Amino acid sequence: MIEARGLTKEYGDKRAVDDLSFTVQPGIVTGFLGPNGAGKSTTMRMILGLDRPSHGSVTVNGKAYREHQAPLQEVGALLEARAIHTGRSAYNHLLALAQTCGIPRSRVDEVIEAVGLQGVARKRAGGFSLGMGQRLGIATALLGDPKTVILDEPVNGLDPEGIRWIRDLLRSLAAEGRTVFVSSHLMSEMALTAEHLIVIGRGRLIADTSVADFIAGASQNVVKVRTLDPEGLRAVLRGPDVIFTDDGQGALQVEGLTTDQIGIAAGSAGITLLELTAQQASLEEAFMGMTNDAVEYHADAHHTGALS
Template sequence: MIEAHSLTKRYGERIAVDDLSFTVRPGTVTGFLGPNGAGKSTTMRMLLGLDAPTSGRAVVNGRSYAEHRAPLHEVGAMLEARAVHTGRSAYHHLLALAATHGIPSRRVNEMIDLVGLRAVARKRVGGFSLGMGQRLGIAAALLGDPATVILDEPVNGLDPEGILWIRNLLKALAAEGRTVLVSSHLMSEMALTAEHLIVIGRGRLIADTSVAEFTARAAGDLVRVRTDQAERLRGLLSGPDVTVTAQEDGVLLVTGLSSERIGRIAAGSGVALAELTPQRASLEEAFMELTRDAVEYQAPAAQLVGAGGEGRTA
């Protein structure tokens, strides 16, 4: 389990993390999301004892990282996959890490096979592609068979097969009862991998909820209705706090009423419905909506699209 208690980190006058509290529980893949500059990397560094908080406390499996006698067995982390001596081979990099904790060499070989690096295990890391470096970083994180795993952007540089592999790996780790915290900018991938989300902006907590609740919160109570009596139903649904918008023939978008209430009104008036669907925002749409005021770095709209559809400045 990972616990952040009122974590605050200041760099001079700038507050990178501001009184942040959350808990990451075992058995679930938890996505750690936020716009650029939100404080995600700083928070993960404090969880791992790499940065000291200005105030507050970070606890992993009941202790601060520095208090663990054999941290690789407790917490496996990948914050920067390429932070490896480029002259070493993948095998000797993992072997050196294993030696610090008395981990047998057979575990090194197991991890090399797990991440699919057997063919290049004896080659120098300096010649690795970004995706190969990511795989090596994940192998290092799992080397000590830790109860808690913290990964920052693990799918960077991976091809579609690699992305599917890491998705299934993370789910399998959670299914074994491990605590899994994953930071990513790929909303589509987080929607397929994570069950729970911790979202921050400008160093503060925005949401600590399930993926389903997060997307529902952004979508509100929008309901899509299709019927061959659209105009009649539109009149039946009208009210001071209800908005009904006609789409293509026979389709209405309704806000201000639940799908259950709409169904009852239609049934009570003899209006047959062909479709009654509560709308759900995608994770990307929900993220954009709920972090809109927390975006620190945002290009002016005029710079985003220029002549020919290409981004260019005036």
């Protein structure tokens, strides 16, 4: 479990992370979502004690990370794919980190196999592709069989097969009861992987919600209808929460009713429908709308009201 309370990081006048409070629960994958530069990496570095908070605090399993006697058993982290000396082989990189707390060599071989790097483990890491670097970073994170796994943008540079592998891995880690905290700037990726979302923008908390609630809130529930008798259809659908908009191309946008309700009402009134489509705002649009609101200088331009 990770608990941040009033976590703040200032660089000079700039607040990279601003009064962030959240809890990351074990047993599920929690997505940490925000546009580039929102403060995700800074927050993750503070969790690991690499950066010191200007104000506030963050604990892992009840203690500041620095105070844990066996840190690799508490947290495994992928902070950036290139946290590797380019001249050293993947095997020796992992071995050197393992030795700091007495993790045996057999475990090094195990994690190399788990991420599929056994063929290149003895080669210099400087020659690795971005995807191989990510796999090595994930091997590093798994080394101490940690209770908490923190991964910063793990799917960067991975091919579709690699992305699927990460998704399965994250779910299985969570299913084993671990705390899994994964950052991404891609909402669509998080929707597929995470159960819970912490969304930040400009260092501030925007949302702390389950993915299901986020998707429900993001769907605008607009139905597009084409019919031979628009006036007749309006008459049978009319209600207190129903809003009609003419899209100017011969179709009607109906808000406040489901496709089922519209289809049944039209059928019983004998009105012929040519098209009946649910229009969902994409998750990416919903996420952009949400984080745009956090960008204080042009909040109005994109404010659709769909999420409020």
